[in-house]
Amino acid sequence: xxxxxxxxxxxxxxxxxxxxxxxxxxxxxxxxxxxxxxxxxxxxxxxxxxxxxxxxxxxxxxxxxxxxxxxxxxxxxxxxxxxxxxxxxxxxxxxxxxxxxxxxxxxxxxxxxxxxxxxxxxxxxxxxxxxxxxxxxxxxxxxxxxxxxxxxxxxxxxxxxxxxxxxxxxxxxxxxxxxxxxxxxxxxxxxxxxxxxxxxxxxxxxxxxxxxxxxxxxxxxxxxxxxxxxxxxxxxxxxxxxxxxxxxxxxxxxxxxxxxxxxxxxxxxxxxxxxxxxxxxxxxxxxxxxxxxxxxxxxxxxxxxxxxxxxxxxxxxx
Amino acid sequence: xxxxxxxxxxxxxxxxxxxxxxxxxxxxxxxxxxxxxxxxxxxxxxxxxxxxxxxxxxxxxxxxxxxxxxxxxxxxxxxxxxxxxxxxxxxxxxxxxxxxxxxxxxxxxxxxxxxxxxxxxxxxxxxxxxxxxxxxxxxxxxxxxxxxxxxxxxxxxxxxxxxxxxxxxxxxxxxxxxxxxxxxxxxxxxxxxxxxxxxxxxxxxxxxxxxxxxxxxxxxxxxxxxxxxxxxxxxxxxxxxxxxxxxxxxxxxxxxxxxxxxxxxxxxxxxxxxxxxxxxxxxxxxxxxxxxxxxxxxxxxxxxxxxxxxxxxxxxxx
Numbered sequence: 001x002x003x004x005x006x007x008x009x010x011x012x013x014x015x016x017x018x019x020x021x022x023x024x025x026x027x028x029x030x031x032x033x034x035x036x037x038x039x040x041x042x043x044x045x046x047x048x049x050x051x052x053x054x055x056x057x058x059x060x061x062x063x064x065x066x067x068x069x070x071x072x073x074x075x076x077x078x079x080x081x082x083x084x085x086x087x088x089x090x091x092x093x094x095x096x097x098x099x100x101x102x103x104x105x106x107x108x109x110x111x112x113x114x115x116x117x118x119x120x121x122x123x124x125x126x127x128x129x130x131x132x133x134x135x136x137x138x139x140x141x142x143x144x145x146x147x148x149x150x151x152x153x154x155x156x157x158x159x160x161x162x163x164x165x166x167x168x169x170x171x172x173x174x175x176x177x178x179x180x181x182x183x184x185x186x187x188x189x190x191x192x193x194x195x196x197x198x199x200x201x202x203x204x205x206x207x208x209x210x211x212x213x214x215x216x217x218x219x220x221x222x223x224x225x226x227x228x229x230x231x232x233x234x235x236x237x238x239x240x241x242x243x244x245x246x247x248x249x250x251x252x253x254x255x256x257x258x259x260x261x262x263x264x265x266x267x268x269x270x271x272x273x274x275x276x277x278x279x280x281x282x283x284x285x286x287x288x289x290x291x292x293x294x295x296x297x298x299x300x301x302x303x304x305x306x307x308x309x310x311x312x313x314x315x316x317x318x
Numbered sequence: 319x320x321x322x323x324x325x326x327x328x329x330x331x332x333x334x335x336x337x338x339x340x341x342x343x344x345x346x347x348x349x350x351x352x353x354x355x356x357x358x359x360x361x362x363x364x365x366x367x368x369x370x371x372x373x374x375x376x377x378x379x380x381x382x383x384x385x386x387x388x389x390x391x392x393x394x395x396x397x398x399x400x401x402x403x404x405x406x407x408x409x410x411x412x413x414x415x416x417x418x419x420x421x422x423x424x425x426x427x428x429x430x431x432x433x434x435x436x437x438x439x440x441x442x443x444x445x446x447x448x449x450x451x452x453x454x455x456x457x458x459x460x461x462x463x464x465x466x467x468x469x470x471x472x473x474x475x476x477x478x479x480x481x482x483x484x485x486x487x488x489x490x491x492x493x494x495x496x497x498x499x500x501x502x503x504x505x506x507x508x509x510x511x512x513x514x515x516x517x518x519x520x521x522x523x524x525x526x527x528x529x530x531x532x533x534x535x536x537x538x539x540x541x542x543x544x545x546x547x548x549x550x551x552x553x554x555x556x557x558x559x560x561x562x563x564x565x566x567x568x569x570x571x572x573x574x575x576x577x578x579x580x581x582x583x584x585x586x587x588x589x590x591x592x593x594x595x596x597x598x599x600x601x602x603x604x605x606x607x608x609x610x611x612x613x614x615x616x617x618x619x620x621x622x623x624x625x626x627x628x629x630x631x632x633x634x635x636x
């Protein structure tokens with residue numbers, strides 16, 4: 001795949017510019033290690049982990065592969081500084097930060113010799129990331145699972161605008177589930193891609209089997225950007241989602257919605273498999289996902305699909 | 319451009335698989351004729367036109383070019399049957415229908431030797447179009463301007479799912495503003511593309527100059543899918559949009575919102591240039607659009623941009 005080598009593969013020292021996004025309760029050391037072993041970049045999602053647990057997962061990933069592994073640190077969690085220090089102590093050199101200001105840790109991490117990427121949902125925020133000194137940005141569209149931006153900018157419109165605004169590499173995220181979409185993202189100007197949902201439904205993901213099966217069963221309209229008056233988050237439709245949606249449509253006080261959300265919903269749904277009461281964060285591309293392969297099989301499919309898409313673009317179509 | 323020839327160019331007898339979407343108040347005969355003359359497929363948007371006015375616009379397009387020109391007929395308008403008969407009388411052989419059942423006129427039009435395409439926003443509806451006997455579908459994503467689907471499926475996730483579900487050609491729409499996005503759509507499996515906003519901001523479009531300038535001034539987050547409790551429609555944010563949005567956020571009775579919408583808002587905004595009180599239907603890709611070229615210049619840019627994107631995909635990146 002010589003044409004999959006670019007500035008993102010050089011930046012991280014990886015074979016394919018395919019990154020597995022950090023996902024709470026889903027992307028532990030087993031998944032991140034497997035993705036890096038298969039030639040992509042695996043990220044341990046620190047979001048749901050206390051520093052001790054994060055250390056365990058980083059070590060697990062490092063036992064699986066000698067290749068680079070990164071950590072995704074959402075900056076809204078109270079442990080984020082300890083998480084960063086834990087990862088540094090274990091030799092992590094690649095940090096993806098999100099859900100907070102890129103100014104907060106970028107210089108600190110760059111001074112330690114790390115590569116830093118921040119996740120953004122608009123060209124305006126992407127420019128702030130570049131000004132903060134990050135090496136690259138993840139530009140994540142409206143179709144992405146989990147937390148999302150308020151402007152509802154889709155991947156198709158976001159990527160070219162971020163690419164035009166910045167001089168650093170752009171990693172496209174949101175709605176990318178197969179090799180065709182990787183080719184589409186590169187056509188739009190991205191240098192690499194970040195996939196969440198596709199890797200959530202692999203053997204090595206720590207998502208509960210019920211959740212993996214729900215991803216496979218999803219159709220194109222099975223997710224919706226929800227809880228916009230709290231923090232916008234894309235959820236798989238289930239009983240919990242319906243309750244929240246009825247409350248939102250009836251203009252229920254956001255504090256009451258927060259109360260109904262309560263604590264532990266995401267863990268209950270995604271890790272423990274409660275498909276009714278759990279909060280199921282997943283992307284709109286779930287509708288395309290029809291199997292639960294190993295990470296190695298998944299990566300082979302992605303690369304093969306990418307190459308087929310390029311071949312198709314190069315011949316008289318049909 | 320031999321690689322831009324495919325089953326869509328064969329279907330319509332055109333040079334490039336680039337279609338100018340029908341847009342109320344914006345896509346008259348001047349725009350449709352210019353797009354067809356430049357090698358794409360121009361569509362006269364019948365939506366806002368009484369049959370007599372439609373006839374005038376079709377004749378105008380036919381005076382500009384001998385090449386095929388189509389008509390877009392939204393099936394929710396009371397004049398739609400007369401519109402179809404008017405177009406047939408004037409020799410129109412290409413019909414894009416939307417906003418209604420594909421069963422309604424497809425057989426009738428096919429029996430008259432016409433090519434029929436229906437616009438859809440989900441794989442499920444696309445299958446109904448195929449069953450109704452259409453020659454192709456337009457699969458239009460959440461980022462598109464104007465009327466939109468309820469499932470909020472973006473172009474990036476919609477296209478591959480529609481392509482996988484159907485055996486007829488798929489035309490991608492929503493969020494396509496330059497040649498990079500055309501390449502992306504083809505990578506996702508589409509056989510052609512339909513562009514609205516890009517052609518709305520050309521010299522030949524009948525959009526008011528104020529509206530064209532507002533498209534050029536738009537940034538990535540300047541539009542929003544609105545009026546979801548009536549019919550979801552993507553609008554440029556302005557005073558009218560703010561009023562409607564406040565009403566929606568406060569759970570105002572939809573009948574009151576309908577009353578505030580009133581009549582003639584779209585004409586006032588898009589044709590007559592009232593940027594405060596008018597309803598401005600436009601796509602999210604407005605943020606990318608930075609000029610008001612002639613259609614010929616626009617088509618040259620699209621094709622050149624497409625070829626550059628393909629070249630980029632074929633070489634070691636950067």
